Amino acid sequence: MDAATRAATQFAADITADSAEASLAFEIPDPDDAAISEADFQQQIETAWQVCDRFDLQTDIWRGRILRAVRDREKRGGDGRGTGFLNWLKNRDISKSQAYALIDLANSADALLQDGLLEDRDVNQFSKRAFVETAQSAPEVQQMVSEAARRGEQITRKAVKQLSDEWTAMSSDLVPTPVREKAANNTIPTRYIAPMVKEMQKLPPAHQESLKTEMTLNPDVDTLKQVTSEARYLSKYIAAASQVQTLDPDLVDLELALDEALRIGSLNSTADLVNQATQLEQAAAKLYTAWKRLNSLAERVYVDSGESTPNLRSLLSALAPLTNELIEIQLGDPTSTASRTVRLKIMPDSLDEADET
Numbered sequence: 001m002d003a004a005t006r007a008a009t010q011f012a013a014d015i016t017a018d019s020a021e022a023s024l025a026f027e028i029p030d031p032d033d034a035a036i037s038e039a040d041f042q043q044q045i046e047t048a049w050q051v052c053d054r055f056d057l058q059t060d061i062w063r064g065r066i067l068r069a070v071r072d073r074e075k076r077g078g079d080g081r082g083t084g085f086l087n088w089l090k091n092r093d094i095s096k097s098q099a100y101a102l103i104d105l106a107n108s109a110d111a112l113l114q115d116g117l118l119e120d121r122d123v124n125q126f127s128k129r130a131f132v133e134t135a136q137s138a139p140e141v142q143q144m145v146s147e148a149a150r151r152g153e154q155i156t157r158k159a160v161k162q163l164s165d166e167w168t169a170m171s172s173d174l175v176p177t178p179v180r181e182k183a184a185n186n187t188i189p190t191r192y193i194a195p196m197v198k199e200m201q202k203l204p205p206a207h208q209e210s211l212k213t214e215m216t217l218n219p220d221v222d223t224l225k226q227v228t229s230e231a232r233y234l235s236k237y238i239a240a241a242s243q244v245q246t247l248d249p250d251l252v253d254l255e256l257a258l259d260e261a262l263r264i265g266s267l268n269s270t271a272d273l274v275n276q277a278t279q280l281e282q283a284a285a286k287l288y289t290a291w292k293r294l295n296s297l298a299e300r301v302y303v304d305s306g307e308s309t310p311n312l313r314s315l316l317s318a319l320a321p322l323t324n325e326l327i328e329i330q331l332g333d334p335t336s337t338a339s340r341t342v343r344l345k346i347m348p349d350s351l352d353e354a355d356e357t
Contacts, residue, residue, distance in 0.1 A: 029041050054124050054126070057126060064104070064105045067094075067102055071099075071103070104135075108132075108135030109131070112135070117146040125149040125153065133161055134160050138171075164194065165191050165194040169184075169190040169194070170184070172193075174208060175197065179193065179224070188220070196224050202235035203231055203238070214227055230267060236275060237271040237274055240275040244278050247277075287344070291322075294319070295323045298320075326344075
């Protein structure tokens with residue numbers, strides 16, 4: 001039995017123990033009881049909610065372990081495509097994204113237990129969201145949170161997030177010294193720093209240095225907000241520009257265009273412009289693929305149908321305008337003055353013409 005299995009076994013004994021911490025036998029206060037003060041009512045409700053939250057966390061961890069076992073079994077003996085696992089999920093109305101979120105939660109729990117950061121009973125100190133936040137935090141933050149849990153403190157998501165923000169503010173190389181100093185004396189709230197670091201991490205070093213210079217010269221909250229926004233649009237521009245086939249690097253210097261957009265204060269619009277170009281190209285590719293598929297299917301149905309299927313032939317006739325090279329689509333209510341007709345012409349290339357011959 002390996003360390004992870006032993007930790008899981010201990011955790012199983014913990015959550016099934018007959019103790020106050022592992023019991024759902026509580027009473028919800030009567031909302032109509034005037035004898036209960038508002039403070040006492042809220043306290044009892046909060047206590048009941050925390051107990052449910054802990055059980056929710058523990059249940060999801062075990063569901064994740066079960067799902068992981070089913071998935072791994074399928075990997076060893078399945079068809080190699082995970083069909084058995086997907087069918088298992090389908091039979092239980094579990095989406096693939098939900099399943100892998102639970103598996104990730106189970107993996108995080110096992111890692112924290114196996115590494116000795118947490119003992120089995122320490123998990124009872126966490127709310128579900130706090131545990132997930134801890135699992136996604138830096139190792140140093142996990143260590144500090146785990147120590148608090150071992151001291152018996154109740155761990156909330158807000159507390160973990162604040163601790164994570166503080167660690168980011170003090171440790172990230174992307175935070176200039178003046179900003180770090182102001183974060184240390186609470187002149188700048190750390191909640192503004194973590195989003196900035198997250199966005200700047202997506203940028204090339206040259207752009208990171210440029211934004212760090214801005215923050216060094218003006219270490220205040222407004223500058224942090226501006227830098228966060230600029231970094232977000234910069235990363236959006238860089239990611240989108242690399243996908244636009246129309247942008248020939250021999251004809252357009254994307255880096256200089258970006259510099260000019262920054263200089264005239266048009267970064268947001270330029271980033272959106274490039275992003276929309278990407279979406280338009282992708283939409284055009286999907287349109288062409290759908291048009292080809294529609295023609296193929298229409299031809300197949302036409303061959304299979306005949307005089308005995310007049311309604312099917314009527315369906316083909318009604319759809320015929322969409323199979324032409326010139327496609328017309330009505331936007332909006334035809335009776336409205338705001339209605340517009342969009343005409344798109346598809347020009348077959350040489351390969352299409354060769355297929356027809």
